[in-house]
Amino acid sequence: MNSSMIEFRAVSKWYGSFQVLKRCSTRVDKGQVVVVCGPSGSGKSTLIKCVNGLEPFQEGEIIVNAESVGAKGTNLSRLRSKIGMVFQHFELFPHMSVTENLNLAQVKVLGRSREEATTKSMALLKRVGLEAHAKKYPGELSGGQQQRVAIARGLAMDPIAMLFDEPTSALDPEMINEVLDVMVELAQEGMTMMVVTHEMGFARKVAHRVVFMDNGEIVEDAATEEFFGSPRSDRAQLFLSKILQH
Amino acid sequence: MFSGYDFDVIQRSLPYLFRDGMTFTVTLTLLAMTGGIVFGTLLAMMRLSSFAPFSLVAGSYVNLMRSLPLVLVIFWFFFLVPYIGGWIVGAPRPIAVGAFWSAVITFTMFEAAYYCEIMRAGIQSIPRGQVAAGQALGLNYWQTMGHVILPQAFRNMLPVLLTQTIILFQDTSLVYVISATDFLGAAAKIANRDYRLVEMYTFVAAVYFVISFALSALVKRLQSRMAIVQ
Numbered sequence A: 001m002n003s004s005m006i007e008f009r010a011v012s013k014w015y016g017s018f019q020v021l022k023r024c025s026t027r028v029d030k031g032q033v034v035v036v037c038g039p040s041g042s043g044k045s046t047l048i049k050c051v052n053g054l055e056p057f058q059e060g061e062i063i064v065n066a067e068s069v070g071a072k073g074t075n076l077s078r079l080r081s082k083i084g085m086v087f088q089h090f091e092l093f094p095h096m097s098v099t100e101n102l103n104l105a106q107v108k109v110l111g112r113s114r115e116e117a118t119t120k121s122m123a124l125l126k127r128v129g130l131e132a133h134a135k136k137y138p139g140e141l142s143g144g145q146q147q148r149v150a151i152a153r154g155l156a157m158d159p160i161a162m163l164f165d166e167p168t169s170a171l172d173p174e175m176i177n178e179v180l181d182v183m184v185e186l187a188q189e190g191m192t193m194m195v196v197t198h199e200m201g202f203a204r205k206v207a208h209r210v211v212f213m214d215n216g217e218i219v220e221d222a223a224t225e226e227f228f229g230s231p232r233s234d235r236a237q238l239f240l241s242k243i244l245q246h
Numbered sequence B: 001m002f003s004g005y006d007f008d009v010i011q012r013s014l015p016y017l018f019r020d021g022m023t024f025t026v027t028l029t030l031l032a033m034t035g036g037i038v039f040g041t042l043l044a045m046m047r048l049s050s051f052a053p054f055s056l057v058a059g060s061y062v063n064l065m066r067s068l069p070l071v072l073v074i075f076w077f078f079f080l081v082p083y084i085g086g087w088i089v090g091a092p093r094p095i096a097v098g099a100f101w102s103a104v105i106t107f108t109m110f111e112a113a114y115y116c117e118i119m120r121a122g123i124q125s126i127p128r129g130q131v132a133a134g135q136a137l138g139l140n141y142w143q144t145m146g147h148v149i150l151p152q153a154f155r156n157m158l159p160v161l162l163t164q165t166i167i168l169f170q171d172t173s174l175v176y177v178i179s180a181t182d183f184l185g186a187a188a189k190i191a192n193r194d195y196r197l198v199e200m201y202t203f204v205a206a207v208y209f210v211i212s213f214a215l216s217a218l219v220k221r222l223q224s225r226m227a228i229v230q
């Protein structure tokens, strides 16, 4: 049952002579939620962007749903269309209405008709509580609303997994929960998720495992209770004590 | 004070000046603008390409065009285009292109270099995350460019593109070197025929000024309206 959806095998990446990722190995099983945390600059964003090939890597292998991401024959566009991604700064398309944001890739990549796509989009907007804003432009929405639209945009592609890169860190505090609520619900429905976040409450609630990174290395990779109960490494302990203070 | 001048010549030649001359000027401007923006955008995409030969070729083209005097380019193309055209279609002799189409091709090629630099700045002004978002949804390069990046770049750069078009509108008067009958050319013909140089050239200058000034004012209004939207 616990077959892997995303698997990193000794992945290394360099920017010039600077090594950002150092032989990183970990996996996300189907239906599981893995939270990635660690200090700024430790390589979390880089790691998660390797999953859908937004960042190339030089060594190792990443297998997504039995397909090797870096391999020559892999159709990256097709693979990406099956993996939803949510960014820190939302990255909605500002020149398109909310519905158009959700429709674009459904029509252009999946080949759905505009009616089919709109039906799907409206259902998802309703699900994230934004059906009333379907005709608005991203600039007319609050940060929390924009991020919920971004999640809906990812879901519109019927993804096999969702990637989140600090989805709440650009939000005002009072908007964080409306986004986390959507993510918790998604996790509870069994979506496979890889989430870079410092929201430890979210991690405790839904994560199956927590991965701690420092300096491009995966320092700790443990079941959630284990990670919060007794982190093995000093670095993770230090990080946790700092982050749990506030 | 104006004795000895005959401003009636203007009124008499208005139909010719506008129906022939101005039509040529406006059509040339619009065609060269459209062609120049399309070609310039392709050049901009090539310049920004990570594939070195593309950026090298596009960069050299832009730099070459921008370091040549326009008059020279118009002159050369007028003589070269028939030969190049003949060579392309495989005709044994140079093909007759005519002053108008020669001018359209010349201005398209020349202005593309300037539109390229504008569109390049426009593309670079779009946050890199937008490309990532497009790609993450499975859009390929052309889809990401066509649906996500270029519409935003174009919109951000619209005032600058229009300003460049006003310059193009004025520059089209240089087609006099190939004896084309644009607005200035038409006026020059009347001026020489009737010995009314002062009257005609004053009138031509006034018309260019009014049109360019009105368009500039329009661009300014557009700019301030865009600033409010953002």
Ligand SMILES: Nc1ncnc2c1ncn2[C@@H]1O[C@H](COP(=O)(O)OP(=O)(O)OP(=O)(O)O)[C@@H](O)[C@H]1O
Residues within 6 Å of the ligand: A015, A020, A038, A039, A040, A041, A042, A043, A044, A045, A046, A047
């Ligand atoms: N394009 C790049 N060129 C060179 N170095 C880069 C580039 N992108 C990132 N880096 C470096 O790689 C390291 C890891 O960056 P990354 O963005 O993955 O960190 P992060 O863990 O996501 O940090 P944060 O919490 O600030 O988002 C950093 O030291 C960063 O400066």
Ligand SMILES: [Mg+2]
Residues within 6 Å of the ligand: A044, A045, A046, A165, A166
């Ligand atoms: Mg990051």
